[in-house]
Amino acid sequence: MKTTTKILLFLLMPLLQPLSFAQQTTTSRNLIVQDIEFKGNSKTKPGVIQHYLAFQKQKPISTAKIETSRKQLITTGFFKNVEIYTRPGSEKGNVIAVIEVEERRGPYFQFGGGHSDLDGWYFIPASLRFDNQFGYGNLADIQLFFSDRTSKIAFNYKKPFLFDGSTWLGVNAFGGSRRYLHFINGLQAQQDVDIGGIKLHIGGNEGFLRFVTLGLQTENFKPADELSFTENDSVIGGVQVPLALRPVQEVYQISAFTLALRYDGRDNHYYPRKGFWGAAIYEKATTELNTEVSFSRLLVDARFYQKLYAGHVFALNLKSAHASDDTPFFKRYYLGGANSLRGFAERRLTPVGYGTKLLLGNLEYRFPFSKSQSLEPSIFGVLFYNLGGLWNENAEIQSDDMFHSLGFGLRFKLPILGLVRMDFAFPTTVIENEDFQLHFSLGQTF
Template sequence: MKMIHKETWVKYTALAFIVLLLPFTSVVPQERSLQLERIEFKGNTKTDESVLLRYLRLRPGDRVTADKVDRDWQALAATDFFKSVELYTRPGSRKGLVVLVVEVTERRWPYFQFEGGHSDLDGWYFVPFSLRFDNLFGKGHEWNFQAYLSDRFTRLGFNYHNPDLLSSSLAFDLQFYGGTRTFILYIDGQELNHDVDVGGIDMKLSGTEGIFRYLFLRYNNLNFSPARTAAFVDTDSVLTISLFPKKLAVQIEDTTIASLTAGIQIDRRDNVFYPMRGFWGVASAGLAHSELGSKIDFVRYRFDARIYQRIFRRHVLAFNVKAGSVSREAPFYQRFYLGGANSLRGYPERRLTPIGYGARHFLTSIEYRFPFSSRQTGTPGAVGVFFFDAGGLWNTDEKIDSDGLYRAFGFGLRLKIPIIGLTRIDFAFPLDKFEDNDFQLHFSLGHAF
C-alpha cells in the first residue's frame, strides 16, 4: 500500500488552516446605520428581564440590522418559555436611534411538547412526549421528563438546566436517563444491528460571562450492557457472541464508564438556523479512570470547527473540520465511525468503519449553499447545496495510508417542511472505489453542519 508522505499531511493541514482563517471578501449592500438606544419589554409579568436579556446579543449602543433582530428572535423563541415572541423596532428619541421592543406571551403552566431535529451522533430524532416545567417561576430554569427516539438511540430521561447556579455566572446541567443505542456492524460484508443498553447520570458545569462562557466541565457515570447477539438487517437471523469476531467478542460485557471532560466551545454564528457569517467550534479532552469510578481507563480527544462566510447576497461557503482520537483501551461504543449522511457522504451508513470501530478519526467537508428565494431576511425555505467530503478512520495499531482516505462530492436540497423541520436530501458520488458503491442517496434532518 502506498504511504502518505509527511509532506503531504503538512500540505493537507496547512490547507485546512488556510481555509479556516481565509478572510473571504464579500460584496454586501450597505444598510442604513441605526443605533440601538434601549430595549423595552412587554408581557413578561412573570419572567425577569435578566432572563430575556440572557438570550439577546443586541445591547444599547449596537448597530441594528434586520439580521441581528432576527437572530435574537430565534434565540428567544427557541427557549420555548413563551407562547409567542415578537421583536420589532420603533423610532428613538432622535434621528438614527431606535428602540427594540421585545413582546412575549408567557406560558403559565407545565405543558406537553413534541419536537424533532438532527444531531451528529444520532442522525434524525424526535421527542413524542415531553412534560416540561420550563421557566415555571420566571427564573429561566428548565426541567422536563422526556421520551427520546432517534435512528440509533431510544431513551427515557429527566433533564434539568440552571442558567445561574447559586446566582453566579455558572450554568449547571443535569441528566438522568436510560435507553438503548444501536450500533451498525459489518461482518463479511453483511450489515448487522447491535444494541447496547446504557443508563446513568451526566452533569455539566459551564460559564455564562466573560471568557468563562466558552469553557465547560462535564462528568458522567454510565452503565453499559452490550447485547450478546446482533441482528442481520436483511434477514431475520441473528449472530451470537460465539460467532462474533474476537476483537468485538472480548468487549461484550457489562461495565461502568465514569469520565471527566474539559473543553472549550465557541459560537459566533450570526444565525443558528442559516448561518452566513461566523464560527462555531468545540475542542475537548476526556479521561475515564478508576479514581472517578470507571472500570475501564482511557482518554478521548475531540475537535470540531465550522466556519461560515457569505459570498454575495445569501450565498454561503461553509467549511467543517472534525478530528478525534481515543486510546486503544476504549470499548467500541466510545470510538468513532465513518460513512453515511451524518459523516462521509457517498458511502453507506458507517460502511467505512472497521470491526470494533476506529480510534483515530478525520473528516472535512466544504459546502456551497444558495437559497432559491430572493428574500434577504429570515430562514430560507429551500436551499441548494454543492459539497465535497473527505475523511479517514484508523485504529491505533494501523498505519495511515492512502487506502484509508475516502472522498466524495455531490449536490443536495434543504427543504423546510411543516412539523418535520429542515429536511436534507443529498445525492452523493464517491471518488474512491469501495465494493460496488457508485452512488448514495442520503436523507436526514438539518444541515450537515
C-alpha cells in the same frame, strides 16, 4: 413680508424635517433607564426576567434593545406574551421601562425535531415540560428522544443562571438503547447496547468561561452478546462474535469527566453566510472516578463559512478524533453515511470494533434557488465533496487509505422538523457494492 416668510418656511420644510428626525433619534439613543417595572408576573421572580433583558437600570435604552429583550423572553417559553414599553421618568432624558408578561401556567406538552451541531438529527415525539414551575427560571422536562440509531427516555434539568448569574448548571438522566452497525465479511450486522446514566454539566455565561463546559458523568453500557444480520436474518452469538465486539462482562460502568471548548461566530445558525464554528472535546475515564474501563478521547471540529455572492456560500468542515487503544467499541468512531462520509452506506467504512483515529473533511457550495435576499431561504441546493479515513489502534494513518465522494443535494424547510436534507452521493473510491447513495437526514451536514 409675512407672505415671503411663509413661502420660505414652506420651501425649507423638507430640509427641516430630516433634521428634526435626526435630533429625535439621537435623543432616543441617549434615553436612560431610571427604573424597571414588572407587570403580570405573579409567579416569575423579577430577577429571572432581568437576566434576559438587553438593558439595565441607569444605562441607555433603544428600540433595538427593547426588541432583543422581548424576543429573548419569548424564547424562554415561560410566557405566552411579552410587551415592553416605556413611559417618561422623573427627569428629562429618563424613562421607566415596563415589562408586561402573560405567564404560562402549569406543565405543557411539546414535540419537535431538528439537528444539533455535534449529535446530528433528533426527533422528540413527546416532551412534558415543567419550565419555571416555581418562578425561579429553571428548565425541566421529561422526553422521548430518538436520534441516529438511539432511542431513550430522558429527564433534563437546567438552571440557566447560577450564583450571581455568571454560571449555568445542567443535569441529564437517561435510559434506553443504541443500535450499532457492523460490516463483517461484507455483510451488515446489528448489535444492540442498552444504555443508562446521569451527566452533570456546568458552564459560564460571561467572558471567556462562556466558551467552556465541564462535565462529570457515569454511564452503564450493556452490549448484547449476539449479532443479527439484516440481509439473511441469521444470528450469531458466543465465540462466533468477533473478539472486538464480544462483551467480556455483562455491564460496563464508565465514569468520566469532560472538558469542552466551543465557539460560535456564525452570522446565522440556519444558513450561515460567514463566520466560524469550532469545538474541542476531551473525555477521560479514570480509576479515580471508580470506572471499570479507563480510556481517553479527543474530538476537534472546525467549520468555516464564506459568502461568495447573492446568498451563495462556500462552507468547509474539518474534523479529527482520537481515542486511546483501550476504548471500548461503543465509545469509538465510525465512518460512512449521511452524517459522516456521504456516498457510502451507514457505517460501511468502519472497521470491525470501530476505529480510534478519524479524519473527515466536507466541502460544500450552497446556493438558494430564489432570488429573494431572505437570511433563511426555505429551499436551497448544495454541491459537495467529501473525504475521510478511519483507522484502528494497529493501523497507521496513510493518505492512500482515505475514501472520497462527491454529489449534490437539496435542502428544504418543513414545519416542526425544520431543515430536511436529501443528498445524491457518488463514491469516487470504489469498494464492493457501493456505487450510489441517496441520503435523507435533518439539518445541515455542518
